[in-house]
Amino acid sequence: MRSHIILGDGWCQALKQIFIFSDSQKDSISYFEREPAILVSMNRSDLPYLKQQDFSEFPAVYVLIGGNKRYVGQAAGQTISQRLSQHFLKEDKDWVESVLFFARSDGKMSKADTDYLERRLIQDFKEKSEYDLTNSTAGNTSYIDKLQKAKSDQLYDTVFEIIDEIANIDLFGTTEDTNLPSLTTSNSGLFEIEYDGHQVKNSSARGLLIDFVKSIIASGDYADKVEEMIVDDEPTAGVILGRKLSTYNGRPNSAQVADGVWVYTNFSRKDTKRKIEKFASQLGLKYSIKWK
Known part of the structure; x- marks a missing residue:
């Protein structure tokens, strides 16, 4: 077993990226870390090599991936390697080709944490993806206090920063529309859109x-x-436009844009761009976007 490690500080906090190869180099595990999160991407055949890693002992939330099917689950009260081993022994999981999972970098997540994060990820798949989600329920519900929930939300947001901006994983299976205008890079350090002689700028995509x-x-x-x-x-x-404020577990995930009108905002940076493009196209606008 050998590993190749890349350390970077492109964000405010350092990112650690590790690729772990078997001796045959036919199997590999990709590991990303940014406090407080770790993200791991692996093939089904990588399970023996996963078991040799410290993070295989962590509780985690995971996605089983294969063809057009997805399954969201959690490992709580057991390790992620144990949970995956159980799945891979079942005939009804023969379709699984690869796995993506995330955990806290310190390996500490309670059942309340994993229940909350699993449920949130299932909801995101239902709202944002057209994959065949094979979960039979919306996940478990456990009591989680405000501080614990805030920490779980921070973990979730960090995971998707890694997914979207570093690992470049299209988790929800959305694809770019080739008919949309080409994207140019902003020189101002801001996100920008120009249309009908107007220019709108903001420091964030949302x-x-x-x-x-x-x-x-x-x-x-x-x-x-x-x-x-x-x-x-x-x-x-x-x-994305509605007459009522939308929330998830009591937290707003939309913003008011006019009297009695809210826009949904719970998107990754990549998906936010797609929604802006779709909205402009639906209006028949000629526009250009500059993205940072």
């Missing part, structure tokens, strides 16, 4: 989505088209 929708609504130029896009209920990842 902020740009919010400000862009606000600008469109405030102009009144596309009032009829926008009205058709607003649902009377809460907005979702699929229908």
